[in-house]
Amino acid sequence: MWKKPMDVETLLRDRDIYFIPKGNDFVIRCLNPHHEDKNPSMRVHQITGIFNCFSCEYKGNLFHHFGEKANYLQQRRILFKTKIIQKRSESVGLSFPQNSLPYIGNWRNIKPETYKKFEAFQHSGIDYIGRINFPIRDISDKIVAFQGRHTADGRPKYKFTPPGIKLPFFPVVKTIKGSIILVEGIFDMINLHDKGLTNTVCCFGTKNYSETKLALLRAQGIENINIFFDGDEAGQKAAEALTTTCEKVGLITQNIYFKNTDPGALTQPSIDKLKEKLYG
Numbered sequence: 001m002w003k004k005p006m007d008v009e010t011l012l013r014d015r016d017i018y019f020i021p022k023g024n025d026f027v028i029r030c031l032n033p034h035h036e037d038k039n040p041s042m043r044v045h046q047i048t049g050i051f052n053c054f055s056c057e058y059k060g061n062l063f064h065h066f067g068e069k070a071n072y073l074q075q076r077r078i079l080f081k082t083k084i085i086q087k088r089s090e091s092v093g094l095s096f097p098q099n100s101l102p103y104i105g106n107w108r109n110i111k112p113e114t115y116k117k118f119e120a121f122q123h124s125g126i127d128y129i130g131r132i133n134f135p136i137r138d139i140s141d142k143i144v145a146f147q148g149r150h151t152a153d154g155r156p157k158y159k160f161t162p163p164g165i166k167l168p169f170f171p172v173v174k175t176i177k178g179s180i181i182l183v184e185g186i187f188d189m190i191n192l193h194d195k196g197l198t199n200t201v202c203c204f205g206t207k208n209y210s211e212t213k214l215a216l217l218r219a220q221g222i223e224n225i226n227i228f229f230d231g232d233e234a235g236q237k238a239a240e241a242l243t244t245t246c247e248k249v250g251l252i253t254q255n256i257y258f259k260n261t262d263p264g265a266l267t268q269p270s271i272d273k274l275k276e277k278l279y280g
């Protein structure tokens with residue numbers, strides 16, 4: 001029987017496999033039946049479906065694994081297109097997708113003016129639909145990527161366009177001096193900005209930093225980082241690792257910890273209290 005060729009995302013959805021986009025890959029639970037994988041440790045390339053478990057080293061191709069037909073011609077086309085977009089984003093920057101509209105709502109009680117400040121937009125294209133989208137600008141103000149957050153239960157929750165791009169800390173530190181608050185996700189950052197902590201910067205994932213990136217902050221006049229990751233075990237472990245790297249480049253850190261909550265969920269009174277505690 002002829003089978004319609006599939007793409008990786010549709011295949012994962014059809015099989016009800018939970019996935020998180022990371023760079024060029026999706027991260028899923030290992031497909032090896034002999035590996036009881038509690039924390040997802042398998043990476044699947046978003047376009048080719050080639051997978052690799054970095055814990056047990058189980059390898060393969062998603063399409064073969066599930067007996068599905070892959071469209072290699074289409075894969076090559078998408079790989080090529082993605083490369084072009086990545087190159088453009090690195091050199092001249094991206095433009096807003098055509099016919100995008102400013103987002104004017106107040107989803108999650110974030111004020112419309114805060115959405116406006118971060119240039120939130122909506123668009124009906126496949127990469128943006130159902131999401132609140134933001135341009136991610138680098139130090140020269142060039143758009144290097146877009147990030148969209150699903151407002152319903154859609155998956156994946158966050159989507160980057162183009163995938164696999166290197167993301168700066170955001171927003172880029174230009175006018176802030178002295179002290180920043182570093183959070184993981186864009187909505188953590190936006191929530192704190194919305195409620196008065198406008199020196200908050202997000203790193204797009206607790207491992208998305210390097211000594212160079214941190215040394216650059218130091219060179220830009222930042223002396224002190226208040227690390228505010230999620231209040232769960234994973235978040236706190238990541239905060240510890242980041243502290244070590246910060247110390248290497250001469251940045252003073254302080255850890256902000258709220259048990260079982262994350263910066264994106266903090267209310268105005270809690271943020272007022274935090275502001276008072278940090279900056280008097």
Ligand SMILES: [Zn+2]
Pocket residue numbers: 030031032035037041042053054055056057058
């Ligand atoms: Zn495995």
